[in-house]
Amino acid sequence: MHWNSVSEFFAMGGYAFYVWGSFGLTALVALGEVLLLRGQRQELLKHLRSELLTERSSS
Amino acid sequence: MNTRTIHWFKFAAPQNFYFLAGRMWPWFAALATALTVAGLWISFFVAPTDAQQGEGYRIIFVHVPASQMSMFIYLVMAGWAGFGLAFNTRLSGMMAAALAPTGALFAFLSLVTGSLWGKPMWGAWWVWDARLTSELILLFLYLGFLALQSSIDDPRRADKACAVLALVGVVNVPIIYFSVKWWNTLHQGASVSLTKSPTMAAAMLWGMLIMVLAFWMYAITIALLRVRNIILDRERHTEWVKNALE
Numbered sequence: 010m011h012w013n014s015v016s017e018f019f020a021m022g023g024y025a026f027y028v029w030g031s032f033g034l035t036a037l038v039a040l041g042e043v044l045l046l047r048g049q050r051q052e053l054l055k056h057l058r059s060e061l062l063t064e065r066s067s068s
Numbered sequence: 069m070n071t072r073t074i075h076w077f078k079f080a081a082p083q084n085f086y087f088l089a090g091r092m093w094p095w096f097a098a099l100a101t102a103l104t105v106a107g108l109w110i111s112f113f114v115a116p117t118d119a120q121q122g123e124g125y126r127i128i129f130v131h132v133p134a135s136q137m138s139m140f141i142y143l144v145m146a147g148w149a150g151f152g153l154a155f156n157t158r159l160s161g162m163m164a165a166a167l168a169p170t171g172a173l174f175a176f177l178s179l180v181t182g183s184l185w186g187k188p189m190w191g192a193w194w195v196w197d198a199r200l201t202s203e204l205i206l207l208f209l210y211l212g213f214l215a216l217q218s219s220i221d222d223p224r225r226a227d228k229a230c231a232v233l234a235l236v237g238v239v240n241v242p243i244i245y246f247s248v249k250w251w252n253t254l255h256q257g258a259s260v261s262l263t264k265s266p267t268m269a270a271a272m273l274w275g276m277l278i279m280v281l282a283f284w285m286y287a288i289t290i291a292l293l294r295v296r297n298i299i300l301d302r303e304r305h306t307e308w309v310k311n312a313l314e
Contacts, residue, residue, distance in 0.1 A: 011117060018112070022123035027188050031127045031181040035134065038173055039286060046293045053297060057304055058313055 082159050082299045083308045093292040096285050103282035110275035118272075125272075127185040132276055133283040135178040138206060139241050141171035141287060145213075146238045149231035161227025162302065164234060165217055166295035170287055172210035178203055190254055198247035199255035202240060209237040223302055 012018040021028040079085050111129040118125040145167040152160030182200065183193045194200065213230050220226035248257045259273075260266045266273050303309050 012113075021126070022117070024122065024124035024126075024188055027124060027184045028126050031130050031184045034180060035130045035177055038177055042170065042173060042290060043293075046290065046297065050293075050297050050300075053300055054313070057300065057309065060304070061310055061313055 080157050080159050082162065082303055083306070085159055086296055086299045086303075086312075089292040089296050093289050093296075096289040096292065100282055100285035100289055103278055103285055107275060107279035107282045110271060110278060115271045115275045116269060121189060124185070124188050127181055128272070129275055129279045131178065131181040131185055133280045134174045134181060135203070136280060137283045137287055138171055138174035138178050138203070139244055141167050141174060142206060142209070142234075142241055143238070145171060146234040149227075149234040152227055153231045153235075158224070158302075161224070161231065162295055162298045163291070164227070164230065166291045166298055167287075168210055168213045168217070168230075169294070170290050172207060172214065174283075174287075175203065175207035175210055179207065186254075195254055197253045197255055198251040199244065199253050202244040202247050205240055206237075206244060209233075209240060213237075 019025060019029075079088055107129065111126055115126070115129075117123055145164045148160045148163040148167070151157065152164065179200070182203075186195070187193050213233055216233055217226050217230050220229060247253060248255055259268045260276075268276075300309060
C-alpha cells in the first residue's frame, strides 16, 4: 500500500479531478444503464399485462 | 442417437433464447461484480505510481477497457448483423440491436476518459489526431445505427438496413486499432500486443487485464438483459409471451 493517508488517496497526487472524474463517470454510466434496463422491463411487463387483460376480457 | 447432444439451433429461436438468457445473466452479473472489485483493488492499492505520469495514469484502468470494449462490441454487433443478413435468423438482428447502445456508451466513455487523461498529460482536452478522430467516428456509427433502428417501424426491415450500415462501418475498427502505427499521433502506441511482450509493470498489466475482463462480463450481462426486453417487445403477440406473462 503506497498511500500514507486517506486524504492523500483522494488527492491522487494532484490528479483527483481527472482520475475520480474518469472512474466516477464510468460507474455512473454503468449504473444508469442497469437502472434504465430495469425500468424498461418493468414498464414493458406492465404494458403487456394490461394489454393481455383487455384482450382476455373483450373476447 | 446421442441424447446428450446440445441442440444449438434450438436457441436461435427467440422464445428459447429468452429463457436461456434469463438463466445466464445472473452468472455474468456475479462475475462482473467480483472482477470489478478485484480490478479496482489492484487499480488503486496494488498498482504502483507511474514514474512519468504519477497517479494520473490510473485512468488507464477504465480508459483501456472502455476503448477496447467499444471496438469489440462493434465487431460482435457487425458479426450478428452479417449472420442475420446471410441466414435470415430473427435473433441475430435482436442481438445486434441489443449491443448497439452499450457499444455507444463505451465509445462515449472512451472519448471522455481519454479527454480527462489528455488534459493533464498533453495539455489539451481534444486534438484532431488519427486515434481520437477514428474513435469519434465509431461513436457516430453507433449513433447512426441507433437512429436508423428507431426510424424504421418494421423491426425486420430495420434489422436489415442496420446490418448493412454495421457491416460497412466495420472498416473503421482496424483503422482505430492501427491508427497509432499508421499515422504520427499524439496518442501513445499499444502497451500490450500479441507480437511483443508488454511494456508495463506486472501489477499495472494485471489490473488492466482484470478490468478488461470485468467490462466484458458487464457487457455480456447488459446485452442479455436488453435482448430479453427486445424479444418480449417484438414477440408480444405470440402465445408464449402471453403464457409467460401469467
